[in-house]
Each structure stands twice: as structure tokens, then as C-alpha cells.
Amino acid sequence: MFNQGLSLEQAPPISVPFRFFLTAPIFAILIGVMFLVYPAEVITNRYSNEAIAMVHMFTLGVLSMIIFGAMQQMMPVLAGAPIKRAKLFASVVHSFLTLGTIFFVLKFLYNKEEFLIAAIACLCISFLTFFITAIKLLFKVKYVTSTVNVMKLFAITGVLTTLLGLHLAIAHLTGNITSTHYSFVNIHILLGIFGFAALLIIGVSFQVIPMFYVALDFPKSVQNRLPISIFVLILSYFAFAFLNLDFYIYKVLFAIFFVIYAFHGLNSLNNRRRPVSDVTLWYWKVSLYSLVIAMLNWLFVPQDSSYLLTILFAFGFLFSLLQGMIYKIIPFLCWFHLTSKGYFDIPTIKEVINEDLIKIHFYIYMLSYIFFLLYGFFNEIFVDIAATLFILSNILFLINCILGMKKYASISKKEPLQTFVQS
Ligand code: HEM
DSSP: OTTTTOOTTTSOOTHHHHHHHHHHHHHHHHHHHHHHHSOHHHHTOTTSHHHHHHHHHHIIIIIIHHHHHHHHHHHHHHSSOOOSSHHHHHHHHHHHHHHHHHHHHHHHHHOOHHHHHHHHHHHHHHHHHHHHHHHHHHTTOSSOOHHHHHHHHHHHHHHHHHHHHHHHHHHHHHTOOOTTHHHHHHHHHIIIIIIIIIIHHHHHHHHHHHHHHTOOOOOHHHHHHHHHHHHHHHHTHHHHHHTTOOHHHHHHHHHHHHHHHHHHHHHHHHTOSSOOOOHHHHHHHHHHHHHHHHHHHHHHSOOSOSHHHHIIIIIIIIIHHHHHHHHHHHHHHHHHHHHHTTOOSOOOGGGSSOHHHHHHHHHHHHHHHHHHHHHTTSOTHHHHHHHHHHHHHHHHHHHHHHHHHHHHHHHHHSOHHHHHHHO
16 A cells, blocks of 8 residues: 555654645635635736736645645655655745745735745745755665656656746846747746646556555556656747747647546546545546546637636646545545554544545535636636635635544544553
């Protein structure tokens, strides 16, 4: 399972990933609030300052937050690369990421330079601390699996996304928005969304889907070739831009790669060796189907606005999957830390977070996702309903995570022997 070869000394303290997982739903709630506060045509217009603020509330406050938290847990487990002084490392990365996200959003909402300077400083500290450490550790790993290779690509695309993001932020600071600015924005988006976020998810799911769901492995050829192909394709954006090649070919290649991933992911989940019911599977399936629909939308629907594509990819594919993953990781970590410390009378992994509450969260999230999509065809009222449901679903997400952690805290306060004797 997830703890293969993992000892308690190697694993970071449980508070390390938990602080990241608890902060993400708070930023997600704020995203919902932004959708309610600002007019729909402003917040969904990708060139508006409000949209840039909201996009980064998601990419920094939710996506990077969950990915950084999960990576600190996964590097020792999946790559055998534990981070030294894990608590200090987590405190630096987490607090500067939180502050950096807040300052970044404030700058684009209130147009104050000081906020952007503070954001640049905080995000530099957080991202560079994280990625420099990750690159150092990952490139030293002796037993290199396909997931380790993808983690390396993720770290490289992460650094490039950060550097380009900083370049764009400085351009805003100095007012130096040149004709090439939007080419840099495009490559920043590609590196951030398809590289930093999607690559990591793809690499981790190569190991996590078969482990968590006792499911089929992805074919070796897919594991070895797909991530590097996506990476090369992202970088070849420059060739397409400078040689004036047809961008439709570029889109087709991306779509083929992501559909191959989704197909094998769904095939693996639909052919589990032990097909027990599990609500977290719903999140994975919605995520993979959304990815396929997003790619078809990108290829075949003329993109007057990228709104539908963004919702399908960000809320449908990325956020659904990350929520499903957190609902697996939190119970597993509670169980792992308690058993490693010698507690015996403890809840099973499935009992740490009440499944019915996870189901309610799933239904509300799905409704909000559907209403967000409907806004693409109808009027503003759909965004208001979607945003309200999105806020509700993330409040429930936060409550569920807190309840799981409280269960852990209440057991770990007792002496290990006490729980054993009571049983
Ligand atoms: C150090 C971190 C980052 C900084 C300083 C930063 C900065 C920026 C800036 C200034 C823009 C606006 C460009 C413009 O339109 O003039 C931008 C756009 C964008 N960034 Fe970032 N970024 C960072 C990290 C990320 C990450 C990690 C992701 C994705 C995972 C991301 C995704 C995007 C997207 C999708 C846009 C387009 C927004 C839109 O069109 O409304 N960024 N970024």
C-alpha cells in the first residue's frame, strides 16, 4: 500500500500535510465569494484584473497549496526522498504561499503596487524553497520509477512557471507590457496548467490508482513516454510560435496525450481487482471524464471565450481529482501514524471521515460544477447559484477534513496501551 517501505521516522509529522489541506478549502470558499461579489462578465473575462486575481486564488491558494502539501508526504513514500527538518520547511513554504496568494489577489483587486512587491517576495520564498529542495532530492534518488521521473518534470515546469510568473508580475509592476507579453502569458499558462499541475497528477496517479483502488497498472509504455511527450510539447510552444506553425496541430497533440491518460485511468478504475464501493472513486471518474470533455471542447468548439474550457479543466478535472485524493490521503495518514505509534483500537481508513458526509459534499460540488457550466449558455443567475453551491461544498470539504483530523487528535491524546486495553 501507500506505506510500502515507509517508517515513521521517514514520514513528515502529520501536521505538515494537514496545514496545506486545511488552507486550500478556505481559499476555495473565497473564490466562491469573488464570483458572487464581482459581475459575471468581469470575473470570467480572462483579461480583467479580477480574473487574474481569481485564477491565482485557485492556482496558488488551492492547487499549489494541495500539491505542495501532498508532495511533502509523497516524496518520502513514492520517491524515497524525505525532506530534512520537515516542520520548518513546511512552515516556510506554507506561510509564504498563504501570504503571497493574499497579497497577489489584493494587488489585482485594489491596484496597489506595494501588494505586488510583497506578493513577489513571498511567492519567491515559498516556490523557490520548495522547488530547489525538491529538485535536489529528486535528482539524487537511486531507485528511479516512472513517478520519480514525472516528479522531476513537475519540478522543472514548476520552476519555469514561477520564473515566468515573476517576469509577468514585474512587467505589471513597471508597466512594461510589450507586444511579446501575451506570448509569455501563454507559455506561463501552459507550463502552469499542463505542466506543473497536470503532469504531477498524471505521474502520481500511475502509482496511486493501482495502490489505493487495487486496480490495473497503467501500461509501462504510457508511464514512460506520456509525461516526457507532454513536457516536450509544452516546450515546443516556442517553435510553434516562432516558426509560425499551425497551432491546431499543437492542440490536437495535447488532446491526444491527455485522452490517452484519461482512457488508461478510467480503464484501470473500471477494472479493479477488488471492486468495493468507494465514494472517492466518483471524484476520480468525474475528473477523468471532464478531462476528455475539456479536450473535445478545446478541439471542436470555437473558443470565443475560454470560460467553458477553464471550468471543465480547473473544477472538473483538477479540483475534483485533488478532492478525491485528499479524502484518501487524510484517512490513510491518520491510520498510518496511529498504527505506527502502537495504537490498535482505531477506526478503519473508511471510518476516519464519514462516507455520507463525503457523499453530500460530492453532490453539492457536482451541482455547483453543473451550474458553472450552464452559465456558459444562459445568464448570470447560474453563476450566482453555482458560486453559492461552491461555497457550501467547500465549507463541507473543510468540515470533513477537520472532523478527520479531530478524530486523529482525540485518539493520539490517549496512551497507546489505553486504547488497546479498552477494546
Ligand atoms: C510565483 C507564482 C506566480 C506568479 C508571480 C504569477 C503571475 C502571473 C501574472 C502577473 C499573470 C497575469 C499576466 C497578464 O495577463 O498580464 C499570470 C497569469 C496567469 N497565471 Fe500565473 N503566476 C504564478 C503562478 C502560477 C501558477 C502556479 C499557475 C498555474 C498552476 C498560474 C497560472 C496562471 C494563469 C492560468 C494565468 C492567466 C490568467 C488569466 O488569463 O486571467 N500562475 N500569472
